[in-house]
Amino acid sequence: MADEELLFLPLGGAGEIGMNLNLYGYGKPGKPTWMMVDLGITFGDGTHPGVDVIMPDPAYIEKHKEDLAGIVLTHAHEDHLGAVPYLWERFGCPIYATPFTVSIVQRKLAEVNLLDIVPIVEVSLNGTFQVGPFEIDLITLTHSIPEPNGMAIRTPLGTVLHTGDWKLDPDPVIGEPYDMPALRKLGDDGVLAIVCDSTNVFTKGTSGSEGDIFESMKQVVEGCEGRVVVTCFASNVARLDTISRVAKAVGRDVVLAGRSFWRMIDAAKENGYLQDAPTFLDEDYFGDIPKDKVLLICTGSQGEPRAALSRIAADEHPRIYLNENDTVIFSSRQIPGNEVSIGRLQNRLVRRGINIVTDKDEFVHVSGHPARDELLEMYQAVKPQISIPVHGEIRHLTEHAKLARSAQVKEAIVNENGGMIRIAPGPACVIEQVPSGRLALEGGRVVPLDGELVRGRARALWNGSATITMVIDKVGNVKGDPILTTHGLLEPDDCDFEDDILDAAEDAVERLSKKDLRKDDIVAEAVRMAVRRYCRATFNKNAVTTVHLVRV
Known part of the structure; x- marks a missing residue:
């Protein structure tokens, strides 16, 4: 064991929010066995014209794919599994996930004719399994999607808690409550390091409970006279449940606009979720329902030009239309970088006399990520020796490290994509920088984001x-x-x-x-x-x- 080392290497999601790709290595220096945790995407922000999907460049681990034992998916959000259909063939290793996440990834693989090729190992909730030299215990946490899993990664050199995306929601609406006894037991047994979500480190207090939104949302919808549209992330299954129950309570039928909603709902029902939710209607029924009896749930909360809400705002949707005094409720957070596109969308709606409601106006959204008090509660329960903040921009990571030190954590390492950390033995430190670029999905091809194709298009756009x-x-x-x-x-x-x-x-x-x-x-x-x-x-x-x- 003295000749072995435990490594952590982020290639995506450290120094940015989204596009997660994390690697854990264990073994002799220079020849570790690797395990990948998550393989996600992010979405284009207009900086690169024509690019809608961006993913981490896995070139480093691709060179060592014979030493990659498997990919573990913590949950089913796009920024944690969205790149699997495009990049899996570069590795060819097994994928491990819990049932709901398996359902989502299977649908994605079917779209690219890989469903019968990719080996998928379904792991039970709170299950234990082995990936190469790593023994994994899953710990149930809460988030905005079913089955968010923390991972207790056990090695001869110590245990690492990889949180994935999480919050401490006492009333999660969908799925089981977070398993605080398991976290405390883990802490009592000894945790070497925690690799932890930093998204809301600047938010004081707690993130709020999904269960608290129902009454507030119900009051907002009751005050609307015309058609009501609620826009949110398709993957926020808990929010879909809340909105559908609000619609039922106020006597409105629920119509869905966006194919991604149907995929998510089918996967949820396949795994026992949303069983008591009211019936969701296809968008073809929208025009047949009286305006004071319809509630539409649609994609496009971030101002995405191709999403349903942008087409509705421009009065270009073939089946859905809004008129003066109808209402659009933005039941989602504003992702940094999307302010301009969201503002443009909201101005277009207001110009047409359509009312808008955001989380700044009413209590219509709670985050799926932990605020400061929840982070402190996690540290108090787990008592790690080392904190490695991830899932945040550099300012989030730096603030998270300060918070960890205030919670008596001995070491806190601020590290961005490409920084290889030796967690053990010895003091944790960055020992190497490896390449960590980005790839773009372009016309069905995966190409370098800084390659001639994308750069050439940008040059033509500006010049x-x-x-x-x-x-x-x-x-x-x-x-x-x-x-x-x-x-x-x-x-x-x-x-x-x-x-x-x-x-x-x-x-x-x-x-x-x-x-x-x-x-x-x-x-x-x-x-x-x-x-x-x-x-x-x-x-x-x-x-x-x-x-x-x-x-x-």
Whole structure:
């Protein structure tokens, strides 16, 4: 054992919120056996045009896939399992998860024809199982989705508690209450380190209970005269239950808009959840229900342009419409970075005379992540020697480390993606930095986020593009007039600029030597650079320039 070490390496979710990929290693230095915990995605924020899904680059562990014993999924949120369909083939190892999470991941794998290929091991709630050298005890916690699992990871060098996403909800609505006796027993037995959620470390007090929302939401909906829309995350199964019970209590039928809702509800019912919920109706029924008797639940709380609510706000949805004095309730938090898109969506609704209600107006949302008092209660129960904050931006991780030290934790390590921590033996510290990039889902392909495809599109978006088609003969004489096509660079009536660009292209050819005129690559590059220089000097734009050279 003296020659072995216990490692923790985040490749996603440390220094950011979302896109979780965590690795635990145990064994001899330089040749550990690895276990992956979660493999998630995040969603595009408009920074990279055309990119909707972003995931961590697993290149480091892909190189060591023969030493990867398995992937454990803590729960079924997209930022913890959404990358499995796109990246699993790079590893080929078993996946471990509890029943509800298995149902969700199976549906995702079926969409990419991997369902019968991926080995999935279903683990019971509070179950114990082995992944390579790691013995795992699951501990039931609470969150906004069924079956959020903390993981007690036992090794000969000590036990690590990996919390996943959690809160301490005394009335969780869906699923079992959190298992505080198990946490306390774990603490009494001795915990070497805790790898813990940092999302709400700046929030004082507690996050609030899902069970407390019902009465407040009911009062809000009772005060609405027209149609009511509630927008929330499709994965928030507890909220779906709460909203549906509110609708029943006030005499409204529940209509769902968004395919992701149906997937989540089917998986929930498959595992014994939502059994007493009122019937959910398809969006086709929306127009047949009187406006004071309908409550629509839809996706799009973050202002996503393709989600149902954005199309409804723009009056572009084929089956759902809203009128003046209808009401939209935002039953979700505002994810950092989405402020502009959410504000744009809400302004569009208000402009049409539609009422909006947010968590700043009424008690219509509670977070699924622990606030400061819950974090302190966790530390008091578990009593770890080492705190490793994750699931937060650098400011969250730093504040979490301060909080841990205030709770008498001996060591607290602030670490971002790519920092390999040796938890034991010896003082915990970052011993190596490994590559930790990002990948993008682009047209069904997984490509580097910083690769030419995505960067080239961004350049064209910000600088415009110009394509020159030029015909020359064997000795380099220009034949006929070149053709210019631009996007995002010229107005339709900018004929003078177009003529100047074409003149610059022809001048570039005329300045070449006879020898160079016989080489297509030299001619094309001379034209390209001439056009780019003109655009930079005239428009202050580095236009993406392409030359089609035809030799006759």
